[in-house]
Amino acid sequence: MDPECSRLLPALCAVLADPRQPVVDDTCLEKLLDWFKTVTEAESSLLMLQENPCLVELLSHVLKLQDVSSRVLSFSLRLAGIFAAQENCFQYLQQGELLPGLFGEAGPLSRAAWTVPTVRSGWIQGLCSLAQHPSALHFLADHGAIDTIFSLQGDSSLFVASAASQLLVHILALSMCSRAKGHSGPVGGDWPACAQKIVGHIEESLHSATTPQVTQALNVLTTTFGRCHSPWTEALWTRLNPLVACLLERDPIPAAHSLVDLLLSVVRAPVFSSSDCGLWETVARTLSCLSPTQAGPLAVGILKLQHCPQELRAQAFGVLLQPLDCVLKAMAQAPGLPGLLDGAAGDSMMEDTLLSSKSACVGLLCRTLAHLEELQPLPQRPSPWPQAPLLGAAVTILRFCDGSAVPASSMGNHLCGTLAGCVRVQRAALDFLGMLSQGTSPQELVTQVFAVLLEYLKSPDSSPTVLKKAFQAMLRWLLSSAKTAGCSDLSRHTVLVLRELFPVLQKRLCSPCWEVRDSALEFLTHLSRNWGGQADFRHALLGSEVPKLAWQLLQDPEGYVRASAVTAVGQLSSRGLHASPTSPEHPEAQQGLLSEFLHILSEDSEGFPRRAVMQVFTEWLRDGHADVAHDTEQFVATVLQVMSQDLDWEVRAQGLELALVFLAQILGQPDPHCPYAVALPKAAPPGLLTEVLQTLCRVRLFEFVFRALFDCDRPVAQKSCDLLLFLRDKTAPCSHPQEAGGSPDSASMEATLQRWRAGEQGQPLGDLEPEAVLAILGSIDLEGLQGMLAKSSDHMERSPQSLLKDMLATVHVLEENEADCY
Incomplete structure (x- = not known):
């Protein structure tokens, strides 16, 4: 143990043992226990007690006091358990009869404090720490502790009851492992x-x-x-x-x-x-005895096993499929329609559950759909996988929910009434339907899928959350349909769906509900990202009002929608699909999308749209967007100037991402954050580097990056440090030790950086020369700064000495002011 801690311990133990002293808060006591546990794992507990007798005195004093606080008593029980985990220390504490007094029947169990749950919890946790060796087992048996643990299993406190059960498991395992070999x-x-x-x-x-x-x-x-x-x-x-x-x-x-x-x-x-x-x-x-609701979790757990008898797997899968089989039979137009279970007789218990109450029916269907969705991607899923019946069941459930089903049985009529407008089942069924897009399905059923999804997207009764799920499922089925076409062009069926889809999308972009407008914009972004280059898609999109409506939503009153509109319009622009409105209400649009985005970046009051603009700008720069490629240097300079003072740290962090992409491009090297980037060369040619540094100075990139190095938000500072390290690695051939601090420019720059480090951010760096930048890059300990930034913000305040001093100082302050500072 640290000598300074040993010096402080007696005073702290005296405070804890004195019932007149205000007790420090639980957080400090928890940290103190964590520290003792760390020390005893590295050192001898017995030696620690012998060198710090105040700890034993504290435990003895707690035994004698009747009015000790429940928090201190709980702390002492847990502390004694930590020390007694080592067998020689256990024997030492046994000699002084401390352990029987703390954990035996004559201890806290007989005190009024036992009624406090924290004391009972401390008693259990102390025993759990203590029970690490055979001597502990004899102690538990001789002092009736196990019977007490039995009674605590039914404790009124759930935390105590759970801890008691955990302790029994621990003791059972220790007992069995202590047997003779x-x-x-x-x-x-x-x-x-x-x-x-x-x-x-x-x-x-x-x-x-x-x-x-x-x-x-x-x-x-x-x-x-x-x-x-x-x-x-x-x-x-x-x-x-x-x-x-x-x-x-x-x-x-x-x-x-x-x-x-x-x-x-x-x-x-x-x-x-x-x-x-x-x-x-x-x-x-x-499986055969439990109710359908209870059997589902057991069935899906069995089917996830790598090893299991095949007959049991078939039985478990049948349990999961029965609710959907009942759904299909409820819609059967003629007898003999094959269900999921190959014509097996319907389970009356399953039907009774579906018919018993709305909550039971809804709960069973939602859990069944979730279980099957969980199984589908697993390699050990049941085979053959009944793709077509499952797809039919999902479509049928959705039709029951929206009232478009035409049932052929009394059970079907009941399900129509029970599931009508049920948002919970609609969400589960749409998620399940989207998952089924990964399989191969008959074209007739695929047509039904698109039909029911379009119905949900058109329906005025669809809730915002259901619409979002419907958009997600539609996207997955469109992607799946495009893949099955077997070529780069869209399939004829997909084109027909898109033509019917865009009028629906137009309507949803004009919805009075902002969540719906937001979902529609997200869907549009995904569509254009996947098919923006397809002629059929471009024709269908540009023949609609969707691009114009998306542009108008850049002015939406809701910040989330504006952010989604920025992303959608930015993606459309990347594909050459955006449409600029020319009405007098949008005079700023006459100057183009770039000006509109810069306006949002500088003027929008919410962070989400500004973050979205920076992400779009970074993508544009990375992909060589026409508005950027026209004058990349001017573009980067303008964006850095606008966003460098943004109050949102995520905007500043995204600005550093843009700066890094620009740096990699002018160096002629792959983007270091691109997952497909090849290994970077050690450094760029010296001739190129001089030109690169001059370009970076002209766009005032260093003004922004060096300021970000001392940003109060750590992620920003970390990104800045990473960028400067990347740049320093590339400038290695041009760096010479004698240049560091060798020019007035670099000296002035270094002085400014020192003021920035101290928090004085007002003074700008001014115009810079490449030599000064190289000098500063060589003088800053970027590796050290990177290591410091990687540490948690409280690493300086987590030492045990600091903890002990804080606990003592708190008591001292309370004594002087006679008021609780908390």
């Missing part, structure tokens, strides 16, 4: 005493007629099989499997959700990958 697992009555007591308690709880006790036992077992992967867990399951299976004979099945969690924890345990122990039979039986 050579035992692969307990057989017969060959269980260690602590383990036998805990397992006996679990067995008793599983026999209980009360659901809470069954739940507690199942939760302990779930955590055990999730954490412990030793061979003894196989023997544990063999012993308890019959009791778990007996729960399925009760009506209703107690703690069904906890039972599912347990079975999933067991089947995922590596020890059962090559062993059964009756596990699969119990799982199969559970």
Whole structure:
């Protein structure tokens, strides 16, 4: 331990032991415990206590005081557990009877403070730290601690109850691992005493007629099989499997959700990958006994396994498909229409659930769709995957929701009434429908998909969130349809859909709801990004009012919409598809889109549109947009001048990204942030570098970048540092040590930078020469600055000495002012 900390500890322990002193806040106590844990992991706990007797005195004093605060008592219990984790220190504390006084029946359990949850939690956490060696197991058995833990499983505080269950798992694992070597697992009555007591308690709880006790036992077992992967867990399951299976004979099945969690924890345990122990039979039986709502999570968990009997996988998949099979049968126009389960008899329990109540029906369908969506991309998904029936079911559900379905059964009529206008099911079904675009589907069904999506996009009853999902699903199906065309041109069907889609898009761009306008603009951006070069797409787009409406939305009253409009119009412009309005209401548009974006960058009151402008400008520069390529140097100079004083740090950070792209371009090298960039050469030719530096000086890039180096927002400073390091690497051939500080220009520049570092940002750098820039680049410790910026902002204040001093200073201030500064 640091000598300064040892010097401060006695005073702090005296404060904690004095009930008249105001107790420091919980955060400080937590940090103090973290520090003690770190020190004991690196040093001997026994030596620490012997060198700092004030710590033992604090624990002894807490035992004697009846009016000690609950926070200090909880802290002391956890601290004692941290020290006693080392066996020799445990023996040392045992000699002074400290541990029985803190954790035994005569300790806090008999005090009024035991009614405070933080004390009970501290007692549990202290024991969890202490229980690391065989001596701890004897202590727990001799002082009745395990019985107390049993009772705390049902504590009124959920945090305490959960911690008690976690502690039982920890003790069980420690007990089993402390057995003599050579035992692969307990057989017969060959269980260690602590383990036998805990397992006996679990067995008793599983026999209980009360659901809470069954739940507690199942939760302990779930955590055990999730954490412990030793061979003894196989023997544990063999012993308890019959009791778990007996729960399925009760009506209703107690703690069904906890039972599912347990079975999933067991089947995922590596020890059962090559062993059964009756596990699969119990799982199969559970699937058939649980209600459809309860069985879904177990079914999807089974189907995610790498190893599992094929019959069980088929059963699990059938459980997931049954709700959608019922949906298809509810719409059957004639008997014998094949459903998802190949004509299998409908499950009456499933139909009863769908018909029981709106909440049950909606919940079951949403969970089923989510489970199947989760499975689809997995390599171990069921095969064959019933793409066509699933697609039909998704379309049918959406038609039930919008009222366009024509059911052929009483169940179908009921579903029409239950699901009509249900936004939750619509969102789930649209997500599922979008996912199914990844598969190969019959053209007839694809036509139905586009038809139902267009209906949702046209419908005045579609909510903003449903419209957003419909746009996303439409985009995925358009992309999928284009891929299946087998060539670079759009398929005929896709072109027909686009022609019908643009009038709908026009309508949504004029929606009174800003979320809808925003979703429509995002959709337009994706369309133009993917197909802006296709003749059919360009013809359909330019034949509509969409480009003009998108431009008008640059003036939208909602900032999010203006930002999306900037992105959309910027993308259209990149493809040569934007249309400038010529009405008197938009005189600034006469000067072109670049002027409009610069106006937004300098005048918009919200950050989102300004960020969007900078992202578009960076893309334009990277892609060689015509408005940029005409005079790139002037473009960069203008943009840097406008955004350099922006109050939004993300705008400034994006400005540095633009500066880096410009720098890479004039160096004739790949963009360092481009994922496809090849390895950069070590440095550029000296002749080119002089010209490059002169260009950078003309556009006043260094004025912005050096100022950003001392930005109060760390991400900006980090980006600036990265850019200057990149530049310094390229200027290596031109840098000479004798030039550093050798000119009045560089000396003046260095003095200005020093003032900037101190927070005086008013003075500009002025006109610069390449020699001065090289000198400054060589004199600044960029690597050191980069390392400092990589540290968290509070790294200077996290030392243990600082913590101890702060805790003592707080008490001292409170004494002087007799007022709580908090």
